[in-house]
Amino acid sequence: MPPSTALTATGLRVTYDETEALSGVELAVPAGRITVIVGPNGAGKSTLLEVLAGARTPSAGRVETGALSRAFVPQRAAVSEHLPITVREIVSVGAWGRVGAIRRLPPAVRGDIDTAMHRLDIVALARRPFGTLSGGQRQRALLAQGLARGADILLLDEPTTGLDARSADLNRRAIAAEIDRGATVVCVSHDDGLIALADQVITLADGRVSRASAPSR
Ligand SMILES: Nc1ncnc2c1ncn2[C@@H]1O[C@H](COP(=O)(O)OP(=O)(O)OP(=O)(O)O)[C@@H](O)[C@H]1O
Ligand SMILES: [Mg+2]
Secondary structure (H helix, E strand, C coil), X not given: CCCCEEEEXXXXXXEECCEEEEEEEEEEXXXXXXXXXXXXXXXXXXXXXXXXXXXXXXXXXXXXXXXXXXXXXXXXXXXXXXXXCEHHHHHHHHHHHHHXXXXXXXXXXXXXXXXXXXXXXXXXXXXXXXXXXXXHHHHHHHHHHHHHCCCCEEEEECCCCCCCHHHHHHHHHHHHHHHHCCCEEEEECCCHHHHCCCCEEEEEECCEEEEXXXXXX
């Protein structure tokens, strides 16, 4: 894998029962850039992102990331409504992988949690139980959790879908700030504002890459 490439996927196949969701996907993600995956509902975008994130094992093929760390923010978070956990705790979960079993987070990590919460404008919600947030507030908190991981590669599934204009803008700015610190971003999105930031746009159709290109600016 060339040093300018953060992640490559080769021959990815995923089959759910009868459905073949991915049918031989090949792609390369440039380091320090934004790649956006587009395509119609059911094209296999979320399945692909899960495999790229290491959250789903493909039936065939492989993903290579060298020694780079990954943070994944899924399309639908599996956080129970009834879990007694605050917004700040949800964001802090993102940092656990960086510090192992240490109970008190080091100041630098706490600083990154604060920065992520500021960027997504959820500081005022810090003590609220996560289950009491609106859908858009939850989405911002979960993106902040992904940022708090401080990972080399961020994989985001529809990070602006369903958000009002201001919240979508906050998310796009937070994503752009990750690129500025040297991270690589891969997002699934239909958002023209996010596609405009992309260095590469990959179109998925029926489980295959139908097009991979620099966007027309
Ligand atoms: N857990 C599952 N079990 C069975 N089939 C699944 C499962 N998850 C996804 N599929 C099927 O796999 C295909 C791809 O689904 P996927 O969620 O990856 O699409 P998507 O491109 O992300 O769609 P959307 O734009 O609606 O989010 C669809 O036909 C879907 O019905
Ligand atoms: Mg999806």
